[in-house]
Amino acid sequence: MELFSALNISKQFSGHRALDKVNISIPEGSIFGLLGPNGAGKTTFIRIINQIIAPDEGQLFFNGRELNPNDIYSIGYLPEERGLYKKMTVGEQSMYLAQLKGLNKHEARKRLLFWFEKFEMRSWWNKKVEELSKGMQQKVQFLITIIHEPKLLIFDEPFSGFDPINASMLRDEIIAQRENGATVIFSTHNMASVEELCDHIALINNAKVVLDGPVRSIKRNYRTNTFTIAYNSYEGSLETILPSEYQITAESVDHDLRMASIRIPEGAGPNQLISALLPNVSLHSFSELIPSMNDIFIRVVTEKNSEPVLQV
């Protein structure tokens, strides 16, 4: 079941095309990574979801029907370019923004106090925003984003500006939000956090979706049939041991252990590699080399023009 889907979305700005027939579906309850190099069109897409700007073409669906203006109450958005009124107090400002998201005064106060208590921010209530550190401000912003318990949460580079402790707290909170039934869209350059959190991704490059699907199957698709081994050699080198069509892509030595990455031809399996190795080496470890999201990202973006859209 999809919570949100975009069908053939295009957006033209005076100088360039920001989005070109973009199709993205976001499964309910997923943490969805929206990836892409700078200027690819991610922010434009996010602004279209938030109805800040309207697409020139295409359709948007939310919760099984067409997106309508009231859906902004079901969306929480933490933009990349985010800030607060510096001269306003934290409490007053949080109340204001919570009410703009459709909460009544009473409800807004109740929920804010709950979260301020939980995040140990109670003493900040009457402070002006300019008195808070950047990390503290980010916490306030995060809290305001989730205060109306939206179905869809959109975070644009949420971890920038957080120290490791607060970042891990934020990560736990994002996961907790998902456990509570929220769907999360996550736009970032930080591939490690994508690897850790996302179960679906879409990669946008030059206004087009170039890669899209569950993280696991994308990784499987980008396998290169390469295995890494750690071994002790009796004698001779791997080249002499292995058949010639087996390609050694990397080798190294770590104390008494040797390491190597071996790419085997299509059709061959790991067992064949192992049986070729076993008579000649003592094998300490054997694993398939799964490409990291980082590798996939770089590969897809640098090969951008040659490759057709890969649908998984």
Added chain:
Amino acid sequence: MHKIILIIKREYLTRVRKKSFLVMTILGPLLMAAIVIVPIFMATRGNEMKTVEVIDQTGIFFEKFKDTDNIKFHYLVSDIASAKSGFRKTGDYALLFIPKTEVSIPTNAILYADGSVSINIQSYIRNVMTKQVEDMKLEAKLKDLQTDKKNPLNVEDILRSVKTTIDVNTIKITDEGKEEKSYTEINMVLGLFAGIMIYFFIFMFGSQVMRGVIEEKSNRIIEVIISSVKPFQLMMGKIVGVGMVGLTQFLLWVVLTFAIVTVVTSTFTGKVAGRQTAEQSIVQNAAKYNPDNLPLPDAVSGKKVQDEGVNKVFEALNSVNFPVMIGAFVFFFIFGYLMYGSLFAAIGGAVDSESDTQQFMLPITVPLILSMVMSQFFIQDPTGQVAFWFSVFPLTSPVAMMIRIPFGVPYWQVALSMSLLILTFLGTTWMAAKIYRTGILMYGKKVNYKELWKWLRY
């Protein structure tokens, strides 16, 4: 609708609570009061001897006007026509004429003068006359009472029947010997005041709107907010909220200025004329005739005579069509601000910082400043071509029309000017909304007019 109210409330409250608002609220009236009070103060200090010629046809006030430190009274025994023609040659300050009335009690007097007569002298004359007439009335009344012992003495009744208002009209004698009841000065002051208020209001609060927009852009809260409300709602909420701050400040200024001026002038004129309020003297006199020593009502001793300075202004104000004046002021005040406010908001949306605003500010400020610079032409010739076109062109009409209105403007011109202003307001708001909507999401881009033109057509 609910959200636009939230926005208005925030814009309003955050500004009204600022220290600078409080400072301005106090400084403004002090400044304005000083403008009103200083001339009065100077007038009371002027120790130049002034001679006032008196023609008293009633004979009641003979020798009643006592010379003071700076006023000398000179009684003439001639008819008014020859006195007026002679007046110009003597170089005296003013000519007081108290005409004979049908009923025995005089109620008015005319002051002829070259220019305007100082409020001090007017109030002195009015005081003397009022006191004299009231004394006469009181004496007559008390005589009646003594002959008619059946009626008990009622102080309040006596006070009411004795209370007298004397009108002192000022008439200007021009060089040609013509007389005109000249209210031009008041018209000019009123018009200029209204024009300056609008000018000031638009500039001050228009640029506050602009700064508010730039603030939201530069502290990067804008995107969070417009994911909850439409950019148009945010823009209008800000314009209306800031406008209400301006109205609040304006009202506080009017009330405080009025309070300060009233308090200060009443102490001044009271001291200078050395007058005893009429009621007080009546109370003293009445006590003499009060056989049973009835307690006097407290209200009597606390009463004050209406301020003479204010009297004179009110008198002149009668020549102005007030419903039109006030109606027009409110209209041009509000719509002028809304029109300019939307333009200021658009500029704020288009730039990244206040230092980038220069090139866009120019076309907005030029018409406003021009309408102020040209104001002397509007006053010299309120019905001329220049005045007409400036008061019809929407960017200058709020100021120019207000300067003209006290002189009397044909209704069709006012209507034309107002409808053009409303149309322009709708146009600028539509335009501003487009520029604003695009601009608030743009960072780090040097925007020029070509760029703005593109945004308008999105």
